[in-house]
Amino acid sequence: MKKRLNEKKPWYRLDLSAIVYPTLQRKNFSSVYRLSVVLKEKVEPDLLQRAVDETLPRFPTFKVAMRKGVFWRYLEPNDRPGPFVEPDIANPCMPMSFQNSSRYLIRIYYYEKRISLEVFHSLSDGGGAMYLLRTMTAVYLRLKGHPIPVGQGVLDLMEEPDAEELEDAYFRYASSKVRPPRSREKTYRIRGTREPFYTLNIITGVLPVQQVLSAARTYQVSVTEYLNAVLLYALLQKQKDDRVFRELPVSIAMPVNLRRFFPSKTLRNFITMVYPAIDPRMGDYTFEEIVLQVHHFMRYYINNKFLNADITTNAAVTRNPFIRVVPLFFKDIVIRQFYKRVQDKQSSAGLTNLGIIETPEEMKAHIERFDVLMGQPFSARTNCAVVSFGEILSISFASSIVEADVERMFFRKLVQDGIHVKIESNRKTEVR
Amino acid sequence: MSYCVNCGVELHETCSVCPLCHTEVHNPRHPADENAPKPFPVRQGAVAPVQKADVLILISVVLAVTAGVCGLLNLLIFYGTYWSLYVIGGCVLLWVFCLPMFLPKISPYVSILLDGGGIAMYFGIIAWLHPGRGWYPDLAVPLTVLATGLILLFAVCVRQIHASILSCAALLLAETAVYTIAVELLIDRFRQTPPGLTWSAIVLTCCVIIDAALITILRHSRLREEVRRRMHI
Numbered sequence: 266m267k268k269r270l271n272e273k274k275p276w277y278r279l280d281l282s283a284i285v286y287p288t289l290q291r292k293n294f295s296s297v298y299r300l301s302v303v304l305k306e307k308v309e310p311d312l313l314q315r316a317v318d319e320t321l322p323r324f325p326t327f328k329v330a331m332r333k334g335v336f337w338r339y340l341e342p343n344d345r346p347g348p349f350v351e352p353d354i355a356n357p358c359m360p361m362s363f364q365n366s367s368r369y370l371i372r373i374y375y376y377e378k379r380i381s382l383e384v385f386h387s388l389s390d391g392g393g394a395m396y397l398l399r400t401m402t403a404v405y406l407r408l409k410g411h412p413i414p415v416g417q418g419v420l421d422l423m424e425e426p427d428a429e430e431l432e433d434a435y436f437r438y439a440s441s442k443v444r445p446p447r448s449r450e451k452t453y454r455i456r457g458t459r460e461p462f463y464t465l466n467i468i469t470g471v472l473p474v475q476q477v478l479s480a481a482r483t484y485q486v487s488v489t490e491y492l493n494a495v496l497l498y499a500l501l502q503k504q505k506d507d508r509v510f511r512e513l514p515v516s517i518a519m520p521v522n523l524r525r526f527f528p529s530k531t532l533r534n535f536i537t538m539v540y541p542a543i544d545p546r547m548g549d550y551t552f553e554e555i556v557l558q559v560h561h562f563m564r565y566y567i568n569n570k571f572l573n574a575d576i577t578t579n580a581a582v583t584r585n586p587f588i589r590v591v592p593l594f595f596k597d598i599v600i601r602q603f604y605k606r607v608q609d610k611q612s613s614a615g616l617t618n619l620g621i622i623e624t625p626e627e628m629k630a631h632i633e634r635f636d637v638l639m640g641q642p643f644s645a646r647t648n649c650a651v652v653s654f655g656e657i658l659s660i661s662f663a664s665s666i667v668e669a670d671v672e673r674m675f676f677r678k679l680v681q682d683g684i685h686v687k688i689e690s691n692r693k694t695e696v697r
Numbered sequence: 698m699s700y701c702v703n704c705g706v707e708l709h710e711t712c713s714v715c716p717l718c719h720t721e722v723h724n725p726r727h728p729a730d731e732n733a734p735k736p737f738p739v740r741q742g743a744v745a746p747v748q749k750a751d752v753l754i755l756i757s758v759v760l761a762v763t764a765g766v767c768g769l770l771n772l773l774i775f776y777g778t779y780w781s782l783y784v785i786g787g788c789v790l791l792w793v794f795c796l797p798m799f800l801p802k803i804s805p806y807v808s809i810l811l812d813g814g815g816i817a818m819y820f821g822i823i824a825w826l827h828p829g830r831g832w833y834p835d836l837a838v839p840l841t842v843l844a845t846g847l848i849l850l851f852a853v854c855v856r857q858i859h860a861s862i863l864s865c866a867a868l869l870l871a872e873t874a875v876y877t878i879a880v881e882l883l884i885d886r887f888r889q890t891p892p893g894l895t896w897s898a899i900v901l902t903c904c905v906i907i908d909a910a911l912i913t914i915l916r917h918s919r920l921r922e923e924v925r926r927r928m929h930i
């Protein structure tokens with residue numbers, strides 16, 4: 266007992282992107298996203314709980330509680346009992362209080378064949394949390410008697426956590442000597458009726474990967490570029506149908522996984538945002554022109570030089586000694602206002618593509634598909650999350666408004682391009 | 698397995714309406730399967746209310762200890778005057794003010810009443826320690842009671858009737874006018890001068906003019922919309 270008292274308790278600074286999310290916390294909003302895996306058999310909650318208990322110690326940055334310092338927030342290891350698996354709910358990604366009884370910032374749900382992991386965004390981005398979900402699922406499948414090896418996204422529970430998994434990789438790579446200025450142009454905001462609190466409208470489209478690939482190939486672009494173009498196309502059409510007084514550019518906030526460009530094993534946030542946009546004030550774009558515009562934008566900006574400049578700009582703010590000594594509550598006000606007035610207005614919708622999810626070969630037979638949900642949007646709009654596994658590409662919209670116009674135009678365009686789309690939703694589907 | 702005739706997307710077997718366009722599904726071969734598991738559960742989740750009881754207990758203990766220590770010091774060492782009553786009264790007042798922050802379920806009307814009672818009590822302590830001239834029953838008590846009553850009335854309007862911002866502003870102005878008049882009349886009575894409106898008449902005039910304008914705006918819906926559009930926050 267005495268030894269434990271002398272032992273230094275580790276703690277973690279919030280990484281560069283993680284700082285923003287707690288300041289946006291409201292009674293009815295938290296930056297929480299959800300990763301799900303759909304298995305081929307019904308989930309057994311007892312085994313799942315055991316899998317969670319066995320897996321979590323391997324992921325110290327997920328077994329934490331949020332604490333307030335004088336100047337910054339930080340994460341502290343959390344040894345309270347939990348987190349406990351729960352039956353799933355109709356309104357995923359509901360707010361997560363830092364003061365909840367167990368202090369955990371992750372939640373695990375089960376429903377029929379699906380296991381869902383909800384994570385507060387300060388802990389990790391989707392890429393990092395996907396390691397936790399895959400390892401947890403592998404442990405669960407092992408408990409069910411299937412031999413699952415480690416590797417390809419499944420971490421070894423016997424291993425000590427690697428220091429690189431816990432690092433804030435931004436500071437290791439932020440080294441640009443110039444900091445390009447940011448555009449602060451206002452963009453089109455979706456008009457819609459806000460749903461009441463405790464409602465998150467989900468529409469998931471399940472698509473065959475091969476058909477999406479061949480559709481993207483006909484335009485000679487990647488799947489991400491193609492889906493971005495389709496979403497921009499839907500938003501442009503929506504703006505036209507809204508009969509706005511003055512047209513504005515339509516833009517998408519897309520997180521880029523920086524691990525692809527700057528090698529790091531970090532399980533924490535390592536993403537940055539890019540904003541592909543189309544300005545209809547320059548004239549009417551055809552879909553082919555949108556695709557081309559997005560394609561060139563992505564090729565121009567998404568490379569290690571431009572991304573380095575971007576994260577250096579972000580890092581400069583938290584490195585500035587004058588900013589560092591400002592008390593936390595004051596920082597909260599400023600960051601929150603900046604987000605509300607500038608950052609949130611920079612995009613009309615969000616789109617994230619987690620790409621192809623790798624798992625060990627032995628695991629593939631037990632998994633139907635993965636789903637990702639970007640979580641409750643900060644302002645009234647819809648966010649789109651894409652993930653693919655095996656033969657299935659899953660696109661999930663999470664929206665806080667009643668109207669499903671953007672979703673409808675988006676999926677109709679995919680159908681027009683010859684892609685088979687299967688729709689699942691939690692929206693109330695009674696006959697009106 | 699059915700397709701939406703309007704969108705061309707395949708729908709989950711439990712869908713009786715297309716989630717994208719609300720077109721009904723009529724497929725005689727495959728009617729919507731109501732019994733199959735839905736893609737998402739129907740159980741509604743809610744966030745457990747935050748437990749702040751521990752903070753309340755901590756604050757209560759700190760305040761109680763402060764009050765107790767001052768009381769003992771006053772009784773045993775620094776006796777002479779009852780100075781510790783100020784500290785004890787202050788602690789009670791602070792505790793009453795903090796109550797709604799940690800017990801969100803407490804009715805706001807009850808907490809306003811408690812606040813009013815606390816302030817009256819503190820004035821009572823001052824009056825008891827500095828007796829004389831009867832300012833406590835003549836001025837402090839009626840003014841506190843009136844202020845509490847007016848604030849309660851305002852709270853009822855905002856919470857129960859869901860009055861608009863403009864009508865709230867009108868009510869607030871009217872209450873200000875009433876309160877200033879009451880202050881002047883009570884001071885006159887206290888000084889035993891004949892009652893009359895002097896400085897409060899200025900406040901009253903301003904309030905009446907602005908209130909008249911506000912009520913005119915409120916009664917004309919078009920004007921009201923215009924003001925709302927130009928002045929929205």
Ligand SMILES: [Zn+2]
Nearest residue numbers: 701704715718
């Ligand atoms: Zn439809």
